[in-house]
Amino acid sequence: MIKLYGYWRSSAAYRVRIACHHKGLAFENISVNLVKGGGEQFLPGYSVLNPNKLVPTLVDGDRILNQSLAIIEYLDEAYPEKPLLPERAFDRAQVRALANNIAADCHPLNNLRVLKYLGNELGQEQEAKTRWYHHWVTQAFDGLELQLEHSAGLFCFGDQVTTADLCLVPQVYNAERFNVPMGQYPRIRGIVERCRALPAFELAQPELQPDAV
Amino acid sequence: MIKLYGYWRSSAAYRVRIACHHKGLAFENISVNLVKGGGEQFLPGYSVLNPNKLVPTLVDGDRILNQSLAIIEYLDEAYPEKPLLPERAFDRAQVRALANNIAADCHPLNNLRVLKYLGNELGQEQEAKTRWYHHWVTQAFDGLELQLEHSAGLFCFGDQVTTADLCLVPQVYNAERFNVPMGQYPRIRGIVERCRALPAFELAQPELQPDAV
Known part of the structure; x- marks a missing residue:
């Protein structure tokens, strides 16, 4: 199942959540608390997934991907139902x-x-x-x-x-x-x-x- | 011929110039001086092409397009020789x-x-x-x-x-x-x-x- 590392208030993570729901993809929401203790995005366990220490990160099988717009384009290509871009x-x-x-x-x-x-x-x-x-x-x-x-x-x-x-x-x-x-x-x-x-x-x-x- | 509104030192315009040259596209470079007189990007003649008052803007026939990455993706789709994105x-x-x-x-x-x-x-x-x-x-x-x-x-x-x-x-x-x-x-x-x-x-x-x- 797709894992989405995000944070409730992050705009970038919010974009990807909408994309997943729009496409009807089952995904696990994993919280990276950007505030608690100075920010969980700086912990080594997360920064190995996202060297920029930002959310979101998408993990789809063995594929790890950063950057909300790149993730959304990926989802749109890999799961083409209900496209998020027009054709021309x-x-x-x-x-x-x-x-x-x-x-x-x-x-x-x-x-x-x-x-x-x-x-x-x-x-x-x-x-x-x-x-x-x-x-x-x-x-x-x-x-x-x-x-x-x-x-x-x-x-x-x-x-x-x-x-x-x-x-x-x-x-x-x-x-x-x-x-x-x-x-x-x-x-x-x-x-x-x-x-x-x-x-x-x-x-x-x-x-x-x-x-x- | 493609027209590219940009500025010599703008990173975003520089990206699009590389894309055009990479694809061997003939294009006319039109300067929008971001410094002179407070910035030519604020003049009405330009801001009608780019309501965000930023460079670059690409004009391809009757198509007007803002945002360097959107322009580059457009060029890559419209002029597919020497692709700038991999296949998968x-x-x-x-x-x-x-x-x-x-x-x-x-x-x-x-x-x-x-x-x-x-x-x-x-x-x-x-x-x-x-x-x-x-x-x-x-x-x-x-x-x-x-x-x-x-x-x-x-x-x-x-x-x-x-x-x-x-x-x-x-x-x-x-x-x-x-x-x-x-x-x-x-x-x-x-x-x-x-x-x-x-x-x-x-x-x-x-x-x-x-x-x-």
Whole structure:
């Protein structure tokens, strides 16, 4: 059975949970607590699976794989039912671009290790960390809202769930935690609402995970 | 003819230039100066092509595409000669993971807009910005060097040039500019040296671009 090493609140792990549920794959959720005792991702038992000491890691038989988007593309190729990418090359590329607007240009700036560095190494107070967070999310959502005008139907790209939706929903969950005002993003909000009504997204939500606090 | 909007020193544009040269595609290089007058990426003429106001953007006929990795995957699917990904699903995923170690977990933390924010908004001096830069590059290269032990041959994944190499070479170029010590990364250095000897990488190097200063 597939093993997914993740953490309830990690956006990157959340993306992969949605993908597994979307495809109806049975998987074992293994918690890597990013907070407890300085972070279990630094323990040798885990870092041998993930030398970057980040979540998620997927283990499928003897195959070990890091990086949420690489994992999702792998699942989509290895388990092609209910595809997460459209068929035509240019359509696929547009979905990948939407996904990377979040996964590359937004989320890496705002995850736990970066917020920690801002506090511990640069001596920034909570208020400056929140401004930092809001700044990068707003940059990304401003661009995305414009792009969705051309690409979206019910979901980020047309009327089918794609990898872009798997990135968007965890990012919005995260933004809500940090009280980012979402008023100016009607398209993003509509898509997220429709996604959240789907079983795969419901099952994957952080609060339902066994390691949720 | 393909148009590539980029900037000579942008790592993300550099990746796509290598891909184009690798595949022998004729393309027109259009400079978006990220520095002059606060940045040409903010001008309306460009931001309509790239609502995130970042480089690169590829225009292939009537197709407009953002995000370097999405562009490279598109080029690889639309122009399949000299593929940049291996054939098997798990191999492809490993290459994508190596690429994202740089493109998602390292480069977005260290690009121009982030270093600017650290200075202008958080009042950090050059010394703190350099420490920040070194910290995230070192994190990424430490993990990558370990992973390359399993994946690398002449290049990041086996003996063929892949997307992972297209991400690595610009990141190392960038790290060298910031004087990141590279002594503890013999595998990375070996791969970069072999890449740099190839015509596609040579032609794509920043100093050879028409907008280089």
